[in-house]
Amino acid sequence: MTSRPATVVEAVDIDVVRQGNLLLDSVSMTVRSGEHWALLGANGAGKSTLLGMLGAVTHPTRGTVEVLGERLGRVDLRDLRTLLGHVNPRHPLRSPLRVHDVVLTGLTNSVEPVPRWVPEPAERARATRLLAMLGMAGKEDARWPTLSQGERGRTLIARALMPRPRLLLLDEPATGLDLAAREQLLTSLDTLRLEHPELATVLVTHHLEELPGSTTHAMLLRAGQCVASGPADEVLTTDRVSKCFDHPVRIARTDGRWTARAERAVPAGRISPPESPPE
Structure with missing residues (x-):
């Protein structure tokens, strides 16, 4: 019998309140070894806030977060962060x-x-x-x-x-990249995940086109709430992504990669041609 992969991160019913604003509302997430998660949502959806919890940067207002078996609030965050890999494209090196x-x-x-x-x-x-x-x-x-x-x-x-690290966090790694650079980055991530099968990753993005083909799981966030969470092919669907972004889009997956296209609306006043009568 194959053993279940080890749990790397477990967040249970977490709320985050900052200056009276509810940034995350009863969000739960479990990341296991070898899983590669995508966090998607519009600006202000709570993606970076959730990533901060997973990266042991901040504490939740309510709920529990365990990272590598350590519960936030009972461990020195500075020590815990040394065991995580966090990729910030705005690295402050001068x-x-x-x-x-x-x-x-x-x-x-x-x-x-x-x-x-x-x-x-x-x-x-x-x-x-x-x-x-x-x-x-x-x-x-x-x-x-x-x-x-x-x-x-x-x-x-x-x-x-x-x-x-057992967990690698990527905060919008394709920000500012042109097409060629983005494709090189995504190819590198696919290679990394293949060569380090025990590594778990969580990637934040606004765009489905920025997801590597090796993505296994996804969570959609809207206004601090989870719209859907689970295996990527079950979450990244036309209906669920349209609901998440409050805009009609059509989702397709080709050669392992996702694309999103806006649905074409029928102009007001246009009447669809009648259907042909049955023969």
Whole structure:
């Protein structure tokens, strides 16, 4: 009998209230090892707020959140965050660090290298391997300011993977990418998930076209409430996505990737042609 994958994150009936505003309303979510979740919804739906709970950045107002077996409110969040990989495309680095050194800062959970800290040879080798896996081979000595937005995104994923996290959180990783860079990023994510089968991921986005084909599960959020949650093919349907965004769209999946197109409305006053009489 095959054992069930380990639970990585479990959120139960969480509410988040900030300055009198209800940002999340009775939201529950369970992420297990090897699952790859997408959080979708319009602006203000609560996606980033929920990601903050999963990433041990903030506490819920009500309900419980357990991350890697530790309940928020009973554990030092700073210690817990060192066990997670968090990819923020707005990484605040300003200095011209080499790509290889940026990746190594994932071990110290810092933006800049820690003074007098010297990585082990095995750690340097791991950084090189991760960059190669993510399509950045030969870029180890490139300086951060010279990178394209897509190259920065893949570098930050490598950085997040350095401490060998069980959970990787991606906050709109395709933000600002052109078509080619977006496709390179999504291909890298598919490769990553194939080579690290135990890794769980949660990706936030507004756009179905930004989901890798390896996405296994999805949650739709609207105004802080869960519209649907579960296996991706059951959640990312025309009816449910239309309800989530309060706009009629048609969802299709081709070669493993999703697309969304607005339904064409019939102009007012136009009369559909009569049906042909049966023969």
